[in-house]
Amino acid sequence: xxxxxxxxxxxxxxxxxxxxxxxxxxxxxxxxxxxxxxxxxxxxxxxxxxxxxxxxxxxxxxxxxxxxxxxxxxxxxxxxxxxxxxxxxxxxxxxxxxxxxxxxxxxxxxxxxxxxxxxxxxxxxxxxxxxxxxxxxxxxxxxxxxxxxxxxxxxxxxxxxxxxxxxxxxxxxxxxxxxxxxxxxxxxxxxxxxxxxxxxxxxxxxxxxxxxxxxxxxxxxxxxxxxxxxxxxxxxxxxxxxxxxxxxxxxxxxxxxxxxxxxxxxxxxxxxxxxxxxxxxxxxxxxxxxxxxxxxxxxxxxxxxx
Amino acid sequence: xxxxxxxxxxxxxxxxxxxxxxxxxxxxxxxxxxxxxxxxxxxxxxxxxxxxxxxxxxxxxxxxxxxxxxxxxxxxxxxxxxxxxxxxxxxxxxxxxxxxxxxxxxxxxxxxxxxxxxxxxxxxxxxxxxxxxxxxxxxxxxxxxxxxxxxxxxxxxxxxxxxxxxxxxxxxxxxxxxxxxxxxxxxxxxxxxxxxxxxxxxxxxxxxxxxxxxxxxxxxxxxxxxxxxxxxxxxxxxxxxxxxxxxxxxxxxxxxxxxxxxxxxxxxxxxxxxxxxxxxxxxxxxxxxxxxxxxxxxxxxxxxxxx
Numbered sequence: 001x002x003x004x005x006x007x008x009x010x011x012x013x014x015x016x017x018x019x020x021x022x023x024x025x026x027x028x029x030x031x032x033x034x035x036x037x038x039x040x041x042x043x044x045x046x047x048x049x050x051x052x053x054x055x056x057x058x059x060x061x062x063x064x065x066x067x068x069x070x071x072x073x074x075x076x077x078x079x080x081x082x083x084x085x086x087x088x089x090x091x092x093x094x095x096x097x098x099x100x101x102x103x104x105x106x107x108x109x110x111x112x113x114x115x116x117x118x119x120x121x122x123x124x125x126x127x128x129x130x131x132x133x134x135x136x137x138x139x140x141x142x143x144x145x146x147x148x149x150x151x152x153x154x155x156x157x158x159x160x161x162x163x164x165x166x167x168x169x170x171x172x173x174x175x176x177x178x179x180x181x182x183x184x185x186x187x188x189x190x191x192x193x194x195x196x197x198x199x200x201x202x203x204x205x206x207x208x209x210x211x212x213x214x215x216x217x218x219x220x221x222x223x224x225x226x227x228x229x230x231x232x233x234x235x236x237x238x239x240x241x242x243x244x245x246x247x248x249x250x251x252x253x254x255x256x257x258x259x260x261x262x263x264x265x266x267x268x269x270x271x272x273x274x275x276x277x278x279x280x281x282x283x284x285x286x287x288x289x290x291x292x293x294x295x296x297x298x299x300x301x302x303x304x305x306x
Numbered sequence: 307x308x309x310x311x312x313x314x315x316x317x318x319x320x321x322x323x324x325x326x327x328x329x330x331x332x333x334x335x336x337x338x339x340x341x342x343x344x345x346x347x348x349x350x351x352x353x354x355x356x357x358x359x360x361x362x363x364x365x366x367x368x369x370x371x372x373x374x375x376x377x378x379x380x381x382x383x384x385x386x387x388x389x390x391x392x393x394x395x396x397x398x399x400x401x402x403x404x405x406x407x408x409x410x411x412x413x414x415x416x417x418x419x420x421x422x423x424x425x426x427x428x429x430x431x432x433x434x435x436x437x438x439x440x441x442x443x444x445x446x447x448x449x450x451x452x453x454x455x456x457x458x459x460x461x462x463x464x465x466x467x468x469x470x471x472x473x474x475x476x477x478x479x480x481x482x483x484x485x486x487x488x489x490x491x492x493x494x495x496x497x498x499x500x501x502x503x504x505x506x507x508x509x510x511x512x513x514x515x516x517x518x519x520x521x522x523x524x525x526x527x528x529x530x531x532x533x534x535x536x537x538x539x540x541x542x543x544x545x546x547x548x549x550x551x552x553x554x555x556x557x558x559x560x561x562x563x564x565x566x567x568x569x570x571x572x573x574x575x576x577x578x579x580x581x582x583x584x585x586x587x588x589x590x591x592x593x594x595x596x597x598x599x600x601x602x603x604x605x606x607x608x609x610x611x612x613x
Contacts, residue, residue: 017452028468141592143544145551146567146585149574153582157575164575244458248548252571263552266467274467278460285457 003297011290015283019072022279023065026271033057036271041081072279078272080265087276090261095280098257101176101249102242108181109238113188114231120189121196122219133193139186144245148179148252176253180245184238188231195230199223229300236292243281341605350597357591361410370401372408372561381577394579396569406584409561413543413588416477416562420542421535424481428488429524429531435489436496436527437519447493450486459483462545466554473562476555480545484538491534495527502526529606536599540592547588563588 026033034051041047052058056067071077077087113136120132139147155175156164162175199205200223208218247259254260258277265273341347360367370390376399384394384402393402431450435443453461465479496519499505505522513521547564549555556562558569563584570581 014452014455017448018455021452022464025464025468137596138589138593141540141544141596142589143547143551143564143567143585143592145548145564146581146589149567149571149581149585153574153578157578240457244460247459247463248551251552262463263554266463267471267553271467274464278456278464278467281460282456285460286455 004294007290007293011286014286018282018286019069019279020065022275022282023068025278026275027061029271033271036269037078037081039081039269072276077276077279080270080273082265082268082270083273087273090273091258091276091280094256094258094261097255098243098246098250098259100173101180101255101257102239102246104173104177105180105184105242105245105249106235106238108177109184109188109242110231110235112181112185113234114192116185116189117192118196118224121193121200124197133190136186136189139182140190141186142183143248144179144183145248145252147182148176148249151175151179152252172253172255176249176255179252180242180249183245184241187238187241188234191234192227192231195227196223198230199226202226229296232292232295232299236289239288239292240285243285341601344601344604346597347601347605350594350599350601353590353594354598357410357587357594358414361407361414364404364407364411368401368404368407370404372405373400373559374404375399381573381580383577384579393583394577396577396580397573402579402583405561405566406563406587409563409566409584410587410591412473412556412560412562413547413564414591416473416546416556417539417542419477420481420484420546421538423477424484424538424542425488425531425535427481428485429492429527431485432489432492432494433496433519433523433527436493437500437515437523439497439500443493446489450489450493453483453486454490459545459548462549463554466549471549471554471557473556473560476546476549479549480542483545484542487538488531488534491530492527495530496523499523499526533599533603533606536595536602540595540599543588543595544592 026036029036033055034048034057037051037055038044038047054067056064075088077091079085080087080090083090116132116136120129120136123129123132152164152175156162163169163172205218205222208222209215213221243259246257247263249255250257250260251263258281262274262277262281265271265277368390369388376395379395379399380397382391382395382399385391390401390403393406395401396405431446435446435450456464461483462476462479465482466475469475469478500518500523505518508518508522543563546555547562547567550562550564551568553568556565558565561584566584567581567588570577570579570584573580
């Protein structure tokens with residue numbers, strides 16, 4: 001339990017740090033925060049006065065932060081004057097689509113990465129290994145937005161199997177999900193391969209082979225089970241890669257989502273929305289990593305004992 | 307060849323390096339001599355040469371400039387008839403070949419500046435935190451942790467939102483993302499080196515912290531810095547390109563590979579070549595630099611100290 005408590009405490013500290021940084025972002029933008037938040041509406045003195053009072057701009061910075069945090073924790077993330085609606089409503093409209101995309105991407109990268117990495121590890125130092133790892137490295141190195149365009153070119157333009165612009169339909173999800181998943185798949189594959197190789201070289205596996213168990217049994221019972229833990233680590237890292245990849249993939253496919261919302265808000269100088277989306281994505285990432293941390297002791301009793 | 311493709315992975319995330327250095331895969335010391343004999347290193351160098359040499363020779367091998375428009379020649383398909391048509395033309399009749407070559411100067415140049423800025427700032431912070439320890443180290447490393455809490459490109463996007471879209475701001479944004487990653491790796495190395503016998507001996511002889519950091523700790527941390535820099539050249543290029551693609555980096559008509567891909571997306575269905583070639587060059591460069599980085603990593607084996 002002490003492990004869980006320590007992790008939770010670390011998460012709270014991290015979230016406070018993130019919120020301070022996101023809060024300060026608005027202070028760093030040239031000009032007054034009110035002008036930045038109101039955009040064109042900043043010429044309306046009534047609106048300026050109202051927002052100044054709401055944000056507590058005539059008070060000290062810590063008080064302003066506290067007011068902002070208090071609002072945010074109560075679901076009030078500000079008002080997007082460009083979109084003429086509360087930011088929280090924008091987030092609600094966009095977040096599910098991103099989660100579906102990131103979830104499908106994670107699934108594709110895990111299934112593909114584990115298969116690729118496992119085959120490469122079993123066929124270690126053969127041409128098959130080199131080819132598979134070459135593919136993995138190339139997938140990591142290719143820019144995802146470009147890969148997305150190539151997939152559109154092949155599977156939506158040349159072969160008209162999927163829509164060019166990813167709608168909300170399931171068919172519209174396939175190309176974006178593969179674009180996102182393939183980029184991350186390479187990381188998974190290399191991680192799976194090296195963690196499998198490490199386990200395969202350990203003495204209990206050699207002992208299992210020496211007592212006459214066949215390769216297959218050894219692999220399933222002794223290797224694969226012990227390689228799960230490092231793969232869990234990579235899932236934690238992938239959440240970050242998937243979230244930042246979603247920003248690009250959603251833009252390529254003009255797909256509804258929080259990543260595209262962020263990019264549009266930056267371009268429109270809609271700072272209330274920028275602040276909120278950055279906060280949500282970073283908080284989501286932090287929580288996802290906490291979940292991964294908490295899963296470790298479940299899978300490996302050696303971690304988090306006492 | 308024990309390890310064809312070792313770890314550093316271009317996720318742009320803070321990857322836990324220790325996992326990469328599994329005992330089973332570590333290159334034995336006698337392979338230090340054979341950097342040039344490693345197949346990955348050679349393939350990487352060849353890929354880099356294929357990209358970098360034409361980019362450097364752009365004025366020589368491109369018959370037209372990157373901004374030369376030709377109203378009568380829009381969206382011509384790639385053809386071998388004339389060098390400027392090798393990769394076709396865009397909607398303004400500009401030669402994609404010329405734009406890819408000249409654009410490479412922005413893409414590669416920006417990535418180099420990113421690793422120089424981010425690398426120096428991060429290394430200095432890491433050295434100070436790792437060597438001095440105590441409160442200074444605690445404060446620096448908590449800020450580093452905080453910056454690392456923002457996944458991948460998110461921090462760069464946040465910085466761009468503050469600074470506004472431009473090439474210089476994109477470089478600053480990506481360099482800021484690189485700082486905590488350098489700092490963490492160098493800090494680990496420095497913390498380990500400062501307790502090594504020769505460093506303690508130097509201290510006993512009366513050497514000050516400045517002298518020890520520059521003469522002993524920095525050289526010890528260098529292998530890790532070199533590997534990190536190779537990996538980051540690729541990541542920096544991908545992210546500069548990503549910002550360019552999103553319209554938050556290089557602004558048209560300046561050719562930069564990411565921005566060119568974005569340009570080409572509009573005409574993807576009628577002229578695939580406008581988007582495909584700049585992205586392909588970008589991909590070649592990043593694959594090449596990753597292969598070189600992997601080989602260097604095995605060769606320098608930076609895990610011997612720190613990380």
